[in-house]
Amino acid sequence: MRQLDLSLYLVTDRECALGRDIVDIVEQAVQGGVTIVQLREKQCDTKQFYNIAVRLKECLKPYDVPLIINDRVDIALACDAQGVHIGQSDMPYQVVRRLLGPDKIIGLSVSNAQQLEYANTLDVDYIGLSPVFDTTTKKDTSKAIGIEGVRDFSRKSKHLSVGIGGINVSNAEQVIHAGADGISLVSAIISADKPKLAAAELLNIVKQTKNNM
Numbered sequence: 246m247r248q249l250d251l252s253l254y255l256v257t258d259r260e261c262a263l264g265r266d267i268v269d270i271v272e273q274a275v276q277g278g279v280t281i282v283q284l285r286e287k288q289c290d291t292k293q294f295y296n297i298a299v300r301l302k303e304c305l306k307p308y309d310v311p312l313i314i315n316d317r318v319d320i321a322l323a324c325d326a327q328g329v330h331i332g333q334s335d336m337p338y339q340v341v342r343r344l345l346g347p348d349k350i351i352g353l354s355v356s357n358a359q360q361l362e363y364a365n366t367l368d369v370d371y372i373g374l375s376p377v378f379d380t381t382t383k384k385d386t387s388k389a390i391g392i393e394g395v396r397d398f399s400r401k402s403k404h405l406s407v408g409i410g411g412i413n414v415s416n417a418e419q420v421i422h423a424g425a426d427g428i429s430l431v432s433a434i435i436s437a438d439k440p441k442l443a444a445a446e447l448l449n450i451v452k453q454t455k456n457n458m
């Protein structure tokens with residue numbers, strides 16, 4: 246597997262797209278510098294999820310940007326995505342790894358110290374530290390871990406990490422500075438007037454912060 250670049254991790258949500266086509270928004274964002282994309286569909290049926298996944302996979306191919314599917318191993322297998330992101334209530338890691346094989350990317354959400362300790366026993370490819378800040382994009386989040394949580398968890402983690410939840414241009418630098426390998430965002434890019442510009446600005450912050458560390 247090639248090097249995983251988590252610097253700017255875009256997670257989709259069609260409810261945040263302001264009526265625009267989600268694949269079109271993702272393509273603009275990738276042109277601005279998004280390094281990895283997660284398709285997250287919480288409302289639609291399996292056929293629609295599959296159709297969007299196939300379109301997105303095709304769109305990302307020329308950019309060589311990996312596609313991760315949220316929750317659904319069957320959709321990932323069906324569209325030959327590069328990986329799956331699982332949370333604490335999703336299919337167990339060991340089953341996902343057996344179904345996907347050793348070369349696919351598996352990400353796991355971590356929201357507290359106990360989950361972090363368990364994640365350290367697994368061969369996941371990255372963890373999502375969540376939520377860093379309060380967010381209105383996802384309703385059923387755990388309590389925000391804050392910048393101190395990112396610092397503590399990323400120091401104790403043996404895996405690469407991204408922060409997610411309420412991240413935008415005003416706080417992205419703090420998240421990277423606290424030790425996360427990347428930032429993961431929905432609304433700051435998906436709802437942006439100009440997704441390409443929004444992504445470019447965020448990637449610039451991540452790169453500058455890493456260069457200065």
Ligand SMILES: Cc1ncc(COP(=O)(O)OP(=O)(O)O)c(N)n1
Nearest residue numbers: 315330331332333354373375409429
């Ligand atoms: C990068 C990243 N981190 C965390 C999550 C949250 O996953 P989960 O806890 O399974 O919640 P849902 O996204 O499925 O509602 C994520 N999706 N991506």
Ligand SMILES: Cc1nc(C(=O)O)sc1CCOP(=O)(O)O
Nearest residue numbers: 375376380382410411430431432
């Ligand atoms: C998909 C997701 N997972 C979260 C978690 O805490 O597990 S927060 C979140 C959405 C983050 O959206 P925004 O960047 O708009 O705040």
Ligand SMILES: [Mg+2]
Nearest residue numbers: 316331332335
């Ligand atoms: Mg999930």
